[in-house]
Amino acid sequence: MSNNDLSRTRDTPAIAADFVGVKVALSPASAVRGPMALVGVFQLSAAQADAIDQYPHRALVVTLASTAGTMVTTPLRQRVFFPDDVQRVASQVRGYFRVDLVDPGEIVPAGPFWLTVSLGEHLSNVVAFAGPPQPAGAHAGLGA
């Protein structure tokens, strides 16, 4: 996994003004390779956010589960941040993120996968990733 964006995208899920927690979605599926990125938003009270980190993005934990097991990663833990990477409005702190699930040249494994993001004690919704469309007769686990 790698990261490349801390801005809201057209696929980032919308949240209510009083939302507290993390919400994620998958980017639209490529016709050939399936969804390639996990996009999301977190919003916490300033007190909650400051208790986690000056830049809460660092504490985002991506949990990727399959039928075979689960792996976790903190893709933004060692990234350098700048003050405008988080939005402070009234008493709330909001941040956006995008995490690439598969590098452009990488083979997309067959699903299904279930992804969540945690931030402190907040767990996001679960999004399902079925894997890339499998052409008839294709070898399982290989993209087209």
Next chain:
Amino acid sequence: MDEFKFEIDRDGSFEPEAFWIRHNNPRISTRGKPKIISGVGIAINAPREVQFSEGPRLSPKDAQFIVCVATRFVYDMLGHGSDFMDHLTLVAVDARTHQSYEASALLADNSNIRDNLVPPPSDMLQPETDHTNTTIGEFLRANLAKMIDLPAVETEYIIYASLGPYRSNTLTVKLVHRKPSP
């Protein structure tokens, strides 16, 4: 299916009962386990504080980083038959460094306590019972100090469990240095 509801008592005892100690089996129900009231899913319970006295890594003989897990799923969810705990993963995140750790629940097991390691023959007669509404409950009492190589430093861990599309509740556990006896 009903909404998933459960109860936990974080301030109760997490000491194993005599029967548990006799069998030394982490899959036997014991004190500290979450009580599932309705629905399907995963629930965890853990003490608020875990003490350690040795370093530089946590030792399971010294630190009792106990996590009690209860699951209830419909039979054969994800093709796991009636054995879901083997596929469950425990996640621990250091709240100060944000370092994440994961461990398969299999690592909680002691040796030679799991049966049915040899699958049944493929031509074995299958029961005709309809299990589409049968729910299976399992328990686990795990010591994370045994399952994950954690540094022996004072911090807080956020823990939860994951299995396929299911996530448990999240808990925060404080890791503190044990004060020497006077």
